[in-house]
Amino acid sequence: MSYVRIMIGALAIVIVTGAAAYRQMPAKAQQPTATSGTRDGSSSFDSTINQNAQRMLEEGRRTFRFDTFGSEDFWGGRLRLHEAIVGQKLGGVGPGVSPTMALSLGLKVDADALPADLVASIKAGKVDMGDPASTVALLKANAVIGVTAFFNPDGSARSVGIQCALCHSTVDDSFASGIGKRLDGWGNRDLNVGAIVATAPNLQPFSDLLGVDVATVKAVLTSWGPGRYDAELNMDGKAKRPDGKIAATLMPSAFGLAGVNQHTWTGGWGTVTYWNAYVANTQMYGKGTFIDSRLDNAKQYPVAAKAGWGHKRDATDLITAKLPALHFYQLAMPTPKAPTGSFDAQAAKRGQVVFNGMAKCASCHVPPLFTEPGYNLHTPADIGIDSFQADRGPDRRYVTTPLRALFDTQKIHRGGFYHDGRFPTLDAVVNHYDSHFKLKLTSDQKRELIEYLKSL
Secondary structure (H helix, E strand, C coil): CHHHHHHHHHHHHHHHHHHHHHHHCCHHHHCCCCCCCCCCCCCHHHHHHHHHHHHHHHHHHHHHHHCCCCCHHHHCCCCCHHHHHHCHHHCCCCCCCCHHHHHHCCCCEEHHHCCHHHHHHHHCCCCCCCCHHHHHHHHHCCCECCEEEEECCCCCEEEEEECCHHHHEEECCCCECCEECEEECCCCCCCCHHHHHHCCCCCHHHHHHHCCCHHHHHHHHHHCCCCEECCCHHHHCCCECCCCCECCEECCCCCCCCCCCCCCCECCCCCHHHHHHHHHHHHCCCCCEEECHHHHCCCCCHHHHHHCCCEEECCCCCCHHHHHHHHHHHHCCCCCCCCCCCCCHHHHHHHHHHHHCCCCHHHCCCCCCCCCCCCCEECHHHHCCCCHHHHCCCCCCEECCCCCCCCCCCCCCCCCECCCCCECCHHHHHHHHHHHCCCCCCHHHHHHHHHHHHHC
């Protein structure tokens, strides 16, 4: 025992002596060296980090907004979608797509990309918004968000490709409805993807993939409606739910994902960067590499197994090298803040107490992420809904969707809440959980809880 005391005492002396020696060192010697980094970020590696972050942010933004990943070989080269856009008079087929029709289908126009003379002509009413030639002018200006047209030297359309921004950006309508400044990361709940794709002159590639006739392909595409898309149809071939309703889900937003693990409606697919690779390769039909042996399971994913989606390796990879910066840019997108007046601030304070307490919301929607840090998945029974959409995912679970920008039911949450919009309002969501968990919230508690949700 005495030996132990001696050793501990000796150690204390060493520690105290060392601390005293450090205090007596010259101030310059106490400071970290340039190679170890300084608080003002002036070390060479700190500078490298800062430069790398800025580079990735800029590259990611360009990728998100403008990179087609070579998808024009599919949408233009195989489906010939550009021919339907320009119309017969301009060398395509059919009546063409006018700006008025494009806007009605939910396509958005970047006002900042419009040339000054075109802006003046639009304001003066000199642009025929009912003429597909005006759409061609917008495409040549690269002003249609998420869509890039490729032209021949004579000005005729050669092909068309798509970008991430097509489905996950909108505009602030500052110029006109559907025309304004970009809002990257906002799910486009106006976009009728199915109706747009259904106009393509050649839908045979989808027919061959799904094993159904072209008429059925068109029927499925046109059944989706605005703000909906089915990212698993070309994996499992399920166009409808057992109750006969469409299987397409609502377009999710891509902001507020920093710190979030699984982020799609259903769990097990993967993290943000996994989903970027999945979408770029299997939904945008870009040229790249995608590996997921789970898609070899012909029982769960018959279409994917047949198509070889789980082992996709194109000769030219235009996707993989761009995934890091794309991921970085998406994680930089913050959740829009609730504007003043969009919720009752005093009621929201009381609602926060309900959220963290009696309503038990925070047990899964853990502040400030408002999803679980870690494995953020739940069985259908956990949340009291059917298992159809969950069963389409590898883990057969639903993701605890982060609570983001719930104040905005006109753009961000148009179409309702949950993956299929089954709950049209926040009131309906709260009532569902009140019933499912037998919370017995009062009407005042529900109202205050909703005001808090709107503040997030």
